[in-house]
Amino acid sequence: MRRPIIAGNWKMNKTAREAAQLIIELRDKVKDAKCEVVVCPPFTSLAQVITLVEDTNIKVGAQNMYFEENGAFTGEVSPIMLKELGVEYVILGHSERRMIFKEDDELINKKVKAAFVHGLTPILCVGETLKEREENRTYEVIKEQLKEDLDGLDKAKVAKMVIAYEPVWAIGTGKTATAEDANDVIKFIRNYIRENFGNDAAEEIRIQYGGSVKPSTIKEQMAQSDIDGALVGGASLNATEFAAIVNYKED
Numbered sequence: 001m002r003r004p005i006i007a008g009n010w011k012m013n014k015t016a017r018e019a020a021q022l023i024i025e026l027r028d029k030v031k032d033a034k035c036e037v038v039v040c041p042p043f044t045s046l047a048q049v050i051t052l053v054e055d056t057n058i059k060v061g062a063q064n065m066y067f068e069e070n071g072a073f074t075g076e077v078s079p080i081m082l083k084e085l086g087v088e089y090v091i092l093g094h095s096e097r098r099m100i101f102k103e104d105d106e107l108i109n110k111k112v113k114a115a116f117v118h119g120l121t122p123i124l125c126v127g128e129t130l131k132e133r134e135e136n137r138t139y140e141v142i143k144e145q146l147k148e149d150l151d152g153l154d155k156a157k158v159a160k161m162v163i164a165y166e167p168v169w170a171i172g173t174g175k176t177a178t179a180e181d182a183n184d185v186i187k188f189i190r191n192y193i194r195e196n197f198g199n200d201a202a203e204e205i206r207i208q209y210g211g212s213v214k215p216s217t218i219k220e221q222m223a224q225s226d227i228d229g230a231l232v233g234g235a236s237l238n239a240t241e242f243a244a245i246v247n248y249k250e251d
């Protein structure tokens with residue numbers, strides 16, 4: 001039985017002071033959550049947030065990292081640095097990294113492998129653009145991303161990671177994929193894992209939906225057969241909203 005995982009991606013929001021306020025407000029509101037709760041603040045707040053979530057049920061992820069351990073890579077942060085701080089998860093291949101910062105699948109694959117080398121769990125994001133969806137290329141695009149991003153990984157590692165299906169057209173737009181549509185794509189991802197990494201990995205891997213998730217959408221999304229959680233952007237910046245998502249009620 002897969003334990004749902006709901007993660008808040010704060011993106012480039014919250015100063016260190018604001019991050020501390022948010023996490024202090026959030027701690028109590030999510031303490032009885034049944035799902036795994038993760039927050040992904042900007043690098044500048046990671047250390048402080050990790051201190052503030054000690055002895056709570058909140059885990060911490062980073063929003064990105066480089067694949068090298070150290071060296072002349074100005075502006076980058078390494079897996080070793082994250083691990084030492086107490087970071088457990090790292091978001092990789094987010095569509096904003098792919099589109100704005102031109103990250104390609106080869107780079108994302110190196111980052112996914114480096115995360116595992118250093119004991120971090122990747123939350124790998126995949127998803128199609130509106131144009132690709134309109135051209136009926138959703139499955140083809142996602143298959144290609146999975147093929148490249150997971151290249152060379154063994155099934156034990158794939159089983160442990162998290163994949164977030166985020167249709168690019170649903171991110172920050174207020175448009176969500178219908179719960180059924182999201183579930184269909186997530187089933188497709190699970191089948192890809194089954195075919196390429198075996199049944200155990202397919203049954204164990206957790207696959208989230210991301211894209212304008214809100215308190216009003218989460219219940220229906222979590223009621224689907226294959227959706228194992230959510231990667232939440234905008235709504236994770238407000239403690240009450242994020243707590244309402246994390247504390248969704250099952251029927």
Ligand SMILES: O=C[C@H](O)COP(=O)(O)O
Pocket residue numbers: 009094166170171172173174210211212213231232233234235
């Ligand atoms: O990582 C989170 C996603 O990009 C979704 O963002 P959003 O909830 O603001 O649409």
